């Protein structure tokens with residue numbers, strides 16, 4: 001099995017990357033939707049696709065299975081996510097070893113959220129406390145793995161301040177992260193300020209902006225606070241006007257994301273990562289708008 005290209009190689013090519021994020025579906029119907037979405041995106045050739053790891057560490061097999069399908073049947077570079085939740089060090093190393101044996105060389109290494117009902121993250125016995133611990137563990141045992149890490153332009157919700165969060169991000173970078181992907185944000189100013197703050201701290205990694213094409217007012221009101229992402233008044237007002245019309249709401253979300261993407265790229269962002277929630281319509285519209293050159 002030929003090893004995959006590390007995403008860092010793509011990032012250093014100067015090409016503006018398009019990546020999309022899938023989640024591993026729970027049932028057959030969800031599986032079919034994921035495959036339909038992947039099929040719709042096929043002509044736009046995402047540079048890589050990521051596959052999330054379920055809350056509570058529940059999707060180990062499904063993340064692996066869908067990473068293989070997207071890699072083998074679609075020919076895409078895949079980046080499965082992995083979190084520290086619910087696994088010992090030995091189990092985490094086992095998971096990484098299976099990916100490595102399969103030729104996968106890109107992993108998004110995260111801590112994960114505390115399980116539902118808990119406010120504080122408690123590592124499992126012989127488990128890891130922070131994403132930086134996971135990154136260091138993988139880096140030590142699989143030096144050729146390219147490791148993505150999460151970054152929070154509006155600060156991680158648990159961090160006492162942006163300054164503190166940046167200190168922790170520096171530890172993550174120094175532990176061996178290869179690049180950063182941001183939490184979703186709706187106002188590019190957060191990304192630009194965050195990038196400046198990273199550079200001022202000596203965090204020099206590429207920072208891929210993560211965007212959610214909004215589907216509805218209800219969705220952004222749920223996701224925004226959950227992710228610690230603020231909602232610009234203009235976006236809320238536009239979504240309010242079309243609150244009862246699903247199609248019109250989606251069109252507002254796509255248009256908003258379109259303007260975000262093009263401003264980010266004009267100002268030198270290395271590409272864009274779309275949180276597509278396994279849905280194709282807005283992802284296809286946005287991918288088409290990028291008028292991508294053949295790779």
Ligand SMILES: Cc1cc2nc3c(=O)[nH]c(=O)nc-3n(C[C@H](O)[C@H](O)[C@H](O)COP(=O)(O)OP(=O)(O)OC[C@H]3O[C@@H](n4cnc5c(N)ncnc54)[C@H](O)[C@@H]3O)c2cc1C
Pocket residue numbers: 051052053054055056081082083108109110111112113114129130131132149150151156157158159164165168169171172181182183184210
């Ligand atoms: C791009 C992206 C993809 C994601 N994919 C998934 C997924 O697939 N599955 C999933 O369950 N979740 C996912 N998440 C959510 C993520 O798991 C949560 O945001 C989680 O709460 C933090 O994960 P992290 O890797 O950023 O943690 P960390 O980097 O470990 O940070 C967590 C908190 O601890 C603090 N901290 C870090 N290091 C230290 C230190 N040394 N000392 C003291 N405090 C410290 C940080 O400031 C922060 O507040 C994703 C997030 C992003 C941005």
